[in-house]
Amino acid sequence: MPHNTGTEHIVTSYNEELLALAQAIAEMGGQVETAVENGTRALLKLDRELADVTIIADQRIDDMQRKIDEMAVSMIARRQPMASDLRSIITAIHVASDLERVGDMAKQLARRSLKLETINLQASFYSGVRNMTALVLGQLKEALDAYANRDAEAAVDVCNRDDDVDAMHTSLFRELLTYMMEDPRNITSCTQLLFCAKSLERVGDHATNIAERAYYLSTGKQLTSDVQELQRQQIKA
Numbered sequence: 001m002p003h004n005t006g007t008e009h010i011v012t013s014y015n016e017e018l019l020a021l022a023q024a025i026a027e028m029g030g031q032v033e034t035a036v037e038n039g040t041r042a043l044l045k046l047d048r049e050l051a052d053v054t055i056i057a058d059q060r061i062d063d064m065q066r067k068i069d070e071m072a073v074s075m076i077a078r079r080q081p082m083a084s085d086l087r088s089i090i091t092a093i094h095v096a097s098d099l100e101r102v103g104d105m106a107k108q109l110a111r112r113s114l115k116l117e118t119i120n121l122q123a124s125f126y127s128g129v130r131n132m133t134a135l136v137l138g139q140l141k142e143a144l145d146a147y148a149n150r151d152a153e154a155a156v157d158v159c160n161r162d163d164d165v166d167a168m169h170t171s172l173f174r175e176l177l178t179y180m181m182e183d184p185r186n187i188t189s190c191t192q193l194l195f196c197a198k199s200l201e202r203v204g205d206h207a208t209n210i211a212e213r214a215y216y217l218s219t220g221k222q223l224t225s226d227v228q229e230l231q232r233q234q235i236k237a
Helices: 006-045 048-079 083-116 123-149 152-160 162-182 184-219 223-236
Strands: none
Touching: 006 048, 006 083, 006 123, 006 184, 048 083, 083 123, 083 184, 123 152, 123 162, 123 184, 152 162, 152 184, 152 223, 162 184, 184 223
């Protein structure tokens, strides 16, 4: 039975560290998706217990980001990675930062729900928020899948649909503004919902960031640069 050399052992250990980093991002992504789901569910159902759970869970998400940062910095210092490995480690740091910010948005949604729990709002007020939540959660999941699978095509698709989130945010803004103009008693509650809509729009922005990083991880190129080059070629044609 052949024995592993010292070099083989080092390479195996390095690969295990890269795998552990990818798994840590996947675990953090799952925690963040759950936080957004719980934060919006707490808002839509005015569920104080679920809001408290979401707020407390944010600390764990913050801890996960710090752990990923420490893992990545340690690997850079000890392994001195090159090319795709370096790209993978740097990208993990950026994605963890985006996920941490999404966790903050989920916490803010939960806190807003606590301010709305004493207000008896009509169900119609929440319909726009519910629709926007479904769209944003889909964006976030697909961005994380594109990152995990290093799927450049899926990453571009996520970025192209960011305009849908922005359009829905604008539509919801106008709808809530109409409610406020119809009855000044709606101003306080609708203002809270406007902040929630803004938090969801920010989640969409971070999902787009993650998709752009997935594209970079897959191709080694910045998505923005590639799009600009494509536009230049189209103009010349």
